[in-house]
Amino acid sequence: MTQQPVRLRPEIAALPAYRQGRQAPGDAFKLSSNENPFDPLPGVVEAVQRQTAYNRYPDASAIAVRAVLAARFGLTVDEVHVASGSVAILHELAKAAAGPGDEVVYAWRSFEAYPGLVTVAGAESVQVPNRLDGGHDLPAMAAAVTERTRMVIVCSPNNPTGPIVTGAEFAAFMESVPTDLLVVLDEAYAEFVTDPDAVRGAGLLERYPNLVVLRTFSKAYGLAGLRIGYALGPASVLDAARSTAIPLSVTAQAQAAALVSLEREPELLERVDRIAALRDRVRDALLDQGWRVPVAQGNFVWLPAGERTAAAAEAFERAGIMVRAFAPEGIRVSIGESEAVDTLLRTAQHVVGSLTE
Known part of the structure; x- marks a missing residue:
């Protein structure tokens, strides 16, 4: 045979x-x-080492980390989602929002994982070329939105080219796209931004109910090896992301490290x-x-x-x-x-x- x-x-x-x-x-x-060249912050290694119950599952909801983040950003715990890195949340959001016949719009070149996560969701990528200065062409991205578009990803600062999206540019973009279109602002490198004109997503969530903001502990916090990131946004959208997530993907060690890192900011x-x-x-x-x-x-x-x-x-x-x-x-x-x-x-x-x- x-x-x-x-x-x-x-x-x-x-x-x-x-x-x-x-x-x-x-x-x-x-x-x-x-990667962050510095060792973990003081107390992080000790907190991780105390999590020795390897025979037990971690808290699947990461409620302790979500509670600290919710208090920090003035949100409810349901408006915070924690997963094994912000890219994992992007996968979840793509699967929750888009499927066969749908489109996801993003700048290119940008984070190299974007095309793959769109394909895995069954949707089609719409890549909008960056400006000559390496920044997002947000008017062109808005013009690329069609009835088939289910999600737009904005990366600020853009990986790998480096420029930010300004607050004014982002506001104009949000006013030009449908209010029922999911917009994901990927701020994986937000802590390194020194430009005062840069968009800051957390303060815009009340204004834009179709916005989700992604952050990570991998870069500035130096926890890349532990895999933990988070999203801020509407509870209904994050509930959909949680429904598509792989259960129990954030370890107890990662959660303990994130809590100590937040204390030592x-x-x-x-x-x-x-x-x-x-x-x-x-x-x-x-x-x-x-x-x-x-x-x-x-x-x-x-x-x-x-x-x-x-x-x-x-x-x-x-x-x-x-x-x-x-x-x-x-x-x-x-x-x-x-x-x-x-x-x-x-x-x-x-x-x-x-x-x-």
Whole structure:
């Protein structure tokens, strides 16, 4: 009997898996995953180690974390959802809002997980090119909305290019799209933003009942390995996301780490300020070298290397700097250990010279 291949959805079989940033061999610097270079905040490791009941399920609702976040943002606990990273919530929202025949609109290039989560939901992606400065073209995104559109994703600051969406731009966008259209504001890097004109989603929830705001503990809080993020928004929308979620996906260890990290936020913000200041210094130096680096408001910078992206990434890796290449557009470089800066800038000077040639 001839063995037939297992029948799968063809669009899923053809979908490339999410590609993680390359690990750093030996003494190389891993600047490919936008990780926080600092160790966990004081008390986090101890809180995680106290969660030793591995034979017991965690609190599936993460109610303690939700209660702290609800108090912080002036919301009810039902208006806060916690999951295993903000990208998990995006998956849940896509499945809750969109299906076959529906569309999801987002900027491109943006977070590389967006196309996959739309395909998994069974919907179609509508990718709207970024402006030349790497920022979202919100008027074009609004114009791309049709009767088939069920969700729009706005990423501020945009990963991997770096620019923010301003509050004024976002307000104009929200006024131009249908009030029953789910708009997701992905603020994974919000803590690093220093531009006072940037949109701040939490304060807009009462004004826009179709808005959900995503945040994460992976970046600024340095809990990427524990996988925990959260959403703020209407209870009815978040209930739908909870209905599509994989149960018990947020571990007790992650919840304990998040609670301690929230308590130690002044120390956290001091670290964030140091990363943001280093980011600005690195961008200024890259501009002096001749790179056309967009305004950077996350914990990374974007190097538009174009068709030379793959070769440029190889040059960085030979120098011991692991970067994230998005061929044929450019390279994202995380702001990591301060010790990496000299090597990063020295290599960038060599690479930009080869691009000019």
